[in-house]
Amino acid sequence: xxxxxxxxxxxxxxxxxxxxxxxxxxxxxxxxxxxxxxxxxxxxxxxxxxxxxxxxxxxxxxxxxxxxxxxxxxxxxxxxxxxxxxxxxxxxxxxxxxxxxxxxxxxxxxxxxxxxxxxxxxxxxxxxxxxxxxxxxxxxxxxxxxxxxxxxxxxxxxxxxxxxxxxxxxxxxxxxxxxxxxxxxxxxxxxxxxxxxxxxxxxxxxxxxxxxxxxxxxxxxxxxxxxxxxxxxxxxxxxxxxxxxxxxxxxxxxxxxxxxxxxxxxxxxxxxxxxxxxxxxxxxxxxxxxxxxxxxxxxxxxxxxxxxxxxxxxxxxxxxxxxxxxxxxxxxxxxxxxxxxxxxxxxxxxxxxxxxxxxxxxxxxxxxxxxxxxxxxxxxxxxxxxxxxxxxxxxxxxxxxxxxxxxxxxxxxxxxxxxxxxxxxxxxxxxxxxxxxxxxxxxxxxxxxxxxxxxxxxxxxxxxxxxxxxxxxxxxxxxxxxxxxxxxxxxxxxxxxxxxxxxxxxxxxxxxxxxxxxxxxxxxxxxxxxxxxxxxxxxxxxxxxxxxxxxxxxxxxxxxxxxxxxxxxxxxxxxxxxxxxxxxxxxxxxxxxxxxxxxxxxxxxxxxxxxxxxxxxxxxxxxxxxxxxxxxxxxxxxxxxxxx
Numbered sequence: 001x002x003x004x005x006x007x008x009x010x011x012x013x014x015x016x017x018x019x020x021x022x023x024x025x026x027x028x029x030x031x032x033x034x035x036x037x038x039x040x041x042x043x044x045x046x047x048x049x050x051x052x053x054x055x056x057x058x059x060x061x062x063x064x065x066x067x068x069x070x071x072x073x074x075x076x077x078x079x080x081x082x083x084x085x086x087x088x089x090x091x092x093x094x095x096x097x098x099x100x101x102x103x104x105x106x107x108x109x110x111x112x113x114x115x116x117x118x119x120x121x122x123x124x125x126x127x128x129x130x131x132x133x134x135x136x137x138x139x140x141x142x143x144x145x146x147x148x149x150x151x152x153x154x155x156x157x158x159x160x161x162x163x164x165x166x167x168x169x170x171x172x173x174x175x176x177x178x179x180x181x182x183x184x185x186x187x188x189x190x191x192x193x194x195x196x197x198x199x200x201x202x203x204x205x206x207x208x209x210x211x212x213x214x215x216x217x218x219x220x221x222x223x224x225x226x227x228x229x230x231x232x233x234x235x236x237x238x239x240x241x242x243x244x245x246x247x248x249x250x251x252x253x254x255x256x257x258x259x260x261x262x263x264x265x266x267x268x269x270x271x272x273x274x275x276x277x278x279x280x281x282x283x284x285x286x287x288x289x290x291x292x293x294x295x296x297x298x299x300x301x302x303x304x305x306x307x308x309x310x311x312x313x314x315x316x317x318x319x320x321x322x323x324x325x326x327x328x329x330x331x332x333x334x335x336x337x338x339x340x341x342x343x344x345x346x347x348x349x350x351x352x353x354x355x356x357x358x359x360x361x362x363x364x365x366x367x368x369x370x371x372x373x374x375x376x377x378x379x380x381x382x383x384x385x386x387x388x389x390x391x392x393x394x395x396x397x398x399x400x401x402x403x404x405x406x407x408x409x410x411x412x413x414x415x416x417x418x419x420x421x422x423x424x425x426x427x428x429x430x431x432x433x434x435x436x437x438x439x440x441x442x443x444x445x446x447x448x449x450x451x452x453x454x455x456x457x458x459x460x461x462x463x464x465x466x467x468x469x470x471x472x473x474x475x476x477x478x479x480x481x482x483x484x485x486x487x488x489x490x491x492x493x494x495x496x497x498x499x500x501x502x503x504x505x506x507x508x509x510x511x512x513x514x515x516x517x518x519x520x521x522x523x524x525x526x527x528x529x530x531x532x533x534x535x536x537x538x539x540x541x542x543x544x545x546x547x548x549x550x551x552x553x554x555x556x557x558x559x560x561x562x563x564x565x566x567x568x569x570x571x572x573x574x575x576x577x578x579x580x581x582x583x584x585x586x587x588x589x590x591x592x593x594x595x596x597x598x599x600x601x602x603x604x605x606x607x608x609x610x611x612x613x614x615x616x617x618x619x620x621x622x623x624x625x626x627x628x629x630x631x632x633x634x635x636x637x638x639x640x641x642x643x644x
Contacts, residue, residue, distance in 0.1 A: 010148055013071050013460040014529045018059045021535045022049045024525075025566070028469050028532070031448045031476040032565055041562045048557045055555070058542040062535075065542075071462035073534045076541045078464075082160075082340035083167040089160075090236040090319050091403050091587040095344065095597075096304030097335040098297065098411075099355055099582045104331050107219055108212075108367065114269060114327050115212035115368075116358035118185060121267055122198055122205055123357075124350060125156050125183065129174050138459060141524055147458040151342035155350055157183075158341050159263045160320040162235075162243035169340060170263050186262050187215065187378065189222040189271040191230040191315040194378040195261050209368035210375060216368070217377050219271060229385050229393055230315030236306075236403075237396035245392045252384040261381065268321045270336075272313045272328035275303045279312075280409070295332065297411035301585050301608065302404075304334035309404040310397035323347070325354075334582070343456065343465060344576050344584060352580055406614050407587060412607040412624040414631055419600040425638050429600050430575050431519045432634075434470040435478070435512075437596060439630040441571060442479040444622060452569040452589070455526035457534075466531030470573075474518040478511040482633060505640050512637065569593060575600070583608060592617050605631075 022045050029041055049055040066072040085093065104110045127133060133152055138145040157172030183199040196214045199205040206214070234245050249255040262268075280299040304326055307313030317324060317336060324336045335351050383389075422429045434453060442448060448471040457463035481503040503511075525531060540558050547553040557563060570593035576584045578599055585608025588595040595610035607627065611618035 010146060010459070010461040010463075012066060013073055013457060013463060013534075015059070015062045015066050015072065015538070016530045016532070016535050018049055018055055020530070021532045022055070024532045025536065027473065028450075028471070029562055029566055030473045031471050032450060033562060037562065041560065044556050044560055044562075048555050054543070055539065055557075058539045058546070061542045061546060062538050065538075071460065073538055074462045074464070076537050077534060078340065079166060080537055080541075083163075083169075084165075085167075086239050088236050088238055088319075088399060088403060089338065090306050090314070090317075090400060091407055092589070093339050093586075094305070094319055094336055095339065095584050095586040096301055096306070097337070097348070097351065097582060097584040098300045098304055099333050099335075100580065101300070102327075102331040102333055104329060107329065108216065109363070110271070110327060110329055111212045111215040111219060112208075112364060112368075113333075113358055114215055114271070114325070115208050116361055117325055117327075117354045118198060118211050118267075118269065119208050120354040120357035121156065121185075121350075122183060124353065125266060128153055128156065129181065131174070136458075141527060142459075145459050147456075148461055148463050150462055151464070152346045152350075154341040155322050155347060156266050157264065158322045159265075160322075160338050160340055161263070162239050162246055162320070164240050164243045167239060167243075167340075171341075172264065183266050184261065184264075185267055185269060186265040186318070186321075186381075187218050187269045187271060188232060188316045188318065189218050190225065190228070190273075191232060192222055192225060192228050193232070193258070193262065193318075193381040194218050194222075195265075195381060196378045198266070206375070212368040214375070214378050215269075215271070221377075221380070222271075225380070229383065229390060230310065230397070231383055231385075231393065232318050233310055233315040233393055233396045233400055235317065235319040236314060236400040237392075238399065241392070242396070245389065245396075248386075249383070249389065254382065254384050258381040258383060262318055262321070265321070267323040267325060268318050270307075270313065270316050270324050270326045272303065272307070272316055272326055272332070274328050274330040274332070275299060275308045275312055279308055295330070297413075297583075298409055300332050300334070301409060301411055301583075302407070303328070303332060304336055305409070305585065305587070306400070306404050306407070307336075309401045311401075314400050314404065315397070323351070325351070335584075343454065344574065345456070348576070348578055348582075348584065352578060352582070355580065355582075406612045408611040408613045408618070408620050409585065409587075410609050410620045410624065411583065411585070412609055412620075412627070414605045414607065414628060415603075416628075416632055417635060418603040418605055420602045421635065422600070427516055428520060428523070431516055431523060433575070433598050433600070433605070434468070434519055434573070435475060435515055436627065436630050436634060437571060437573060438470055438475045439479045439482055439634070440623060440627040441594075442476075443483055443626045443630060445617075448476050448479070449570040449593075450566055450568055451571040451573060453573045453575070455523065455531060457527065457529055457531075459527065460529055463529075466526045466529075467533035468523050468526050468531070469533075470519060470522070470571075472515065472518045472522065474511070474515040478508070478515040481508045481511050482630075482637070505637060508637055509640075571596060573597070585610060588612065588618075591615055594618060594620070594623060 136147045159170045161168045182201050184197045187194045277295045280302050322338050322341045327333045337347050419429050422432045451470040453468040454465040455468045572589045573596040576597045583599045583606045585597050586595050587610045592615045597608045599606040609620040611620050
């Protein structure tokens with residue numbers, strides 16, 4: 001991996017003390033296991049981490065690895081989180097982002113706006129080539145500390161490559177400053193791919209008018225083509241199957257060239273067809289939000305996440321590409337991005353800057369003037385396909401369509417209050433929302449579940465994320481108290497009458513403070529490199545690397561059912577902040593789980609909730625209702641007359 005050289009030398013990611021991780025791990029399991037089960041796991045942990053235990057030897061292995069590598073955990077984490085994943089990355093991995101819809105009155109408006117996005121992306125790439133991105137710094141918890149910028153340089157020009165057993169990444173080499181560089185983009189329209197050179201070593205870069213003219217040509221040409229096989233749908237297939245299909249495609253020289261052009265392109269632009277307003281026509285909860293031609297926000301999010309299936313825009317994608325800008329004729333626009341290269345914060349900062357540039361320029365209906373230049377038209381990529389290729393395309397389309405049909409997704413705008421109220425309670429907004437999610441889940445299911453929230457570790461060289469775990473024993477005590485009946489209730493149990501006494505508001509508030517304290521410490525520990533998940537992953541992978549029989553000899557701590565339970569994230573969550581009114585969402589990571597992203601604004605909160613219709617236990621509508629009730633009850637608790 002090519003490192004970005006900066007004037008600031010970042011520290012290496014630490015290896016937390018073994019005893020700390022084991023203690024935290026046992027504490028994490030308390031809300032998920034009964035007393036007997038927890039006692040059994042404690043024996044396993046004590047054996048692993050005690051004197052003479054294998055854990056101590058593996059810890060020394062990781063410490064040695066840290067000495068010899070820039071980031072001891074990066075490869076472990078990247079493979080486990082992304083590259084080893086064998087299911088389709090559409091919905092399961094790739095997020096989608098929705099921007100405020102545009103108002104296009106003509107096809108020229110669409111082409112002009114898109115050309116401005118592309119022009120801004122090329123300007124940003126010039127900044128990357130000069131290694132000139134300002135270094136970001138932490139704003140809290142040791143404020144001023146430099147943050148790793150490497151992932152910001154792995155967005156434009158990069159691509160994921162499918163493999164039979166493990167995927168790989170194509171990471172573009174940054175051009176030398178002042179060198180004559182060539183750049184191209186791939187434009188997808190009507191399931192076809194067009195290569196558009198936007199900068200050449202012998203003539204410099206295309207201007208906005210020239211890019212606009214190229215897009216207009218594509219928008220005019222694509223509808224004239226017929227019997228085009230939708231090759232792009234293959235990127236939404238299971239990874240091993242897509243790898244086999246790609247390998248066969250590459251047997252033809254023309255196909256190899258097409259794949260290379262797509263892989264090495266600066267980015268992909270998807271000129272979409274409008275998704276019907278009836279596509280996600282289900283009762284949704286929350287504020288009005290964005291609408292465009294009777295399409296609600298949830299409908300728009302579906303388009304950005306997956307395109308709507310093979311009958312709509314899912315073949316008008318290349319899901320392996322890090323950045324896919326999506327623009328459709330009705331003004332809907334956004335992003336679909338492949339997640340392995342970078343976290344949402346880096347991608348969002350880039351695309352928001354592109355949109356800000358495009359929206360800052362005055363609207364114009366002038367036909368683009370190319371100044372007399374005689375640019376060749378964009379090259380439409382033509383594929384040589386055998387019968388087996390066409391069959392695979394059909395099979396991939398069926399898989400993608402089933403995924404699309406199964407996605408229960410809605411955008412829920414909570415308008416009761418927002419970040420301003422939460423800050424007035426002197427609580428971290430992120431901590432507040434994480435506890436709200438715990439309460440919402442408990443109200444539905446009467447228990448807590450393992451919860452994942454991404455925590456940035458960019459204070460360290462090549463840092464990406466660790467996992468903030470929100471289902472703590474303190475959270476369980478608080479949500480249990482908050483979920484009690486409103487009045488003291490008598491229940492007849494056999495021949496006895498039992499009275500359930502209420503927990504007072506003062507007691508609930510004390511439990512709230514303890515839950516906040518625990519959640520805050522969990523958050524801080526993670527961003528300072530003291531989380532447990534990366535460490536546990538490292539110990540597990542170290543056991544594989546040091547054992548002659550690999551996985552069959554994994555320590556019991558990793559084969560006991562409790563380890564799977566601890567890592568079965570039925571709540572997969574993330575705070576995705578934006579400076580605009582845009583938002584990002586994604587699918588759940590478990591069949592019976594929820595995906596929850598949230599974006600706090602001053603007076604409201606945008607939630608993107610996802611689940612699967614085939615699950616008999618999940619429902620985004622019911623979760624939204626429970627979340628609304630939870631947020632309201634928390635406000636009542638904190639606003640009570642004798643409150644804090």
